[in-house]
Amino acid sequence: MLALKGNQGSLHDDVRRLLDDPQRPADAAHTTVDGDHGRIETRTSVVSTDIDWLQERHAWPGLAAIGKVVRVREVATKITSEVAYHLLSTPLTADRLGQVVRAHWGIENGLHWVLDVTMNEDQTRNRLDHGPQNIALLRRIALNLAKLEGSKGSMKGKIKRAGWDDAFLTRLLAQFAKSDMQ
Numbered sequence: 001m002l003a004l005k006g007n008q009g010s011l012h013d014d015v016r017r018l019l020d021d022p023q024r025p026a027d028a029a030h031t032t033v034d035g036d037h038g039r040i041e042t043r044t045s046v047v048s049t050d051i052d053w054l055q056e057r058h059a060w061p062g063l064a065a066i067g068k069v070v071r072v073r074e075v076a077t078k079i080t081s082e083v084a085y086h087l088l089s090t091p092l093t094a095d096r097l098g099q100v101v102r103a104h105w106g107i108e109n110g111l112h113w114v115l116d117v118t119m120n121e122d123q124t125r126n127r128l129d130h131g132p133q134n135i136a137l138l139r140r141i142a143l144n145l146a147k148l149e150g151s152k153g154s155m156k157g158k159i160k161r162a163g164w165d166d167a168f169l170t171r172l173l174a175q176f177a178k179s180d181m182q
Contacts, residue, residue, distance in 0.1 A: 001067075001092075001100045004085040011058050015085045018054070019046060019068040030094035040074040045098035049091045065091040069101050115139055118155045145172045 006012050018024065031044045047067045055063060065088040072081045084101070092100065115121040119139050126132055146158040149172055153161075162169040 001089075001097070001104060002087045003104070004066075004087050011054075011060070012085065014054055014057065015066050015068075015087075016083075018050075019048060019066065019085065020083075028094050030098055032098060038075060042072045042074075043098055043102075044070045045094040045101070047088065047092055047094050047097050060087060062089045063087055064089055067092070067094075067097045067101075069098065111140075111143075114155060115143065118143065118159060141176070142172075145175055148175050 004012050004015055027046050027048050029044055029046045031042060033040065033042045035041075045067060046069075047065050049065045051063060051066055054060075054066070067086040067088055069084045069086070070081065071084070072079065086097065086101065088097070112121075119142075121136075121139060124132070124135065126135055142159060142162075143155065146155050146162070149158060151158070158168075158172075162172055
């Protein structure tokens with residue numbers, strides 16, 4: 001499953017047009033409703049394997065289906081709605097798409113959000129050669145070492161402390177050497 005974003009241009013537009021077309025025969029949909037932390041969230045998932053025309057136009061390698069998840073959040077008197085489109089390498093049921101998307105968001109919230117908040121990752125400007133992959137790998141190593149370190153405090157605080165305190169930095173890096181030997 002790959003989240004399809006607006007920066008994919010005509011592919012995103014074509015998928016959106018297909019899945020949002022009111023005259024198109026309805027696909028099997030699956031809806032879940034969760035209530036937690038003072039909000040009600042309704043998610044409706046739809047999958048379509050009718051993508052031959054899409055493959056002719058875009059030739060996306062390995063594409064087997066496309067999906068859409070509509071999320072509606074109700075908090076007190078405020079209602080918000082969000083639609084996300086997805087490319088699938090396996091034709092999933094609508095129910096399974098909902099599960100896979102939720103798992104993906106767990107990763108997004110658990111790792112990428114922390115990387116952005118802790119290390120301001122979304123603001124990086126290195127774009128040449130292998131620089132982006134290398135710095136992303138170093139960020140993840142730093143985050144994992146900070147998580148392994150047992151003291152209390154926020155991730156951001158631990159990262160700052162490692163920059164200010166050579167003894168703390170040495171303790172973090174020693175964990176890396178220990179895990180390498182095991």
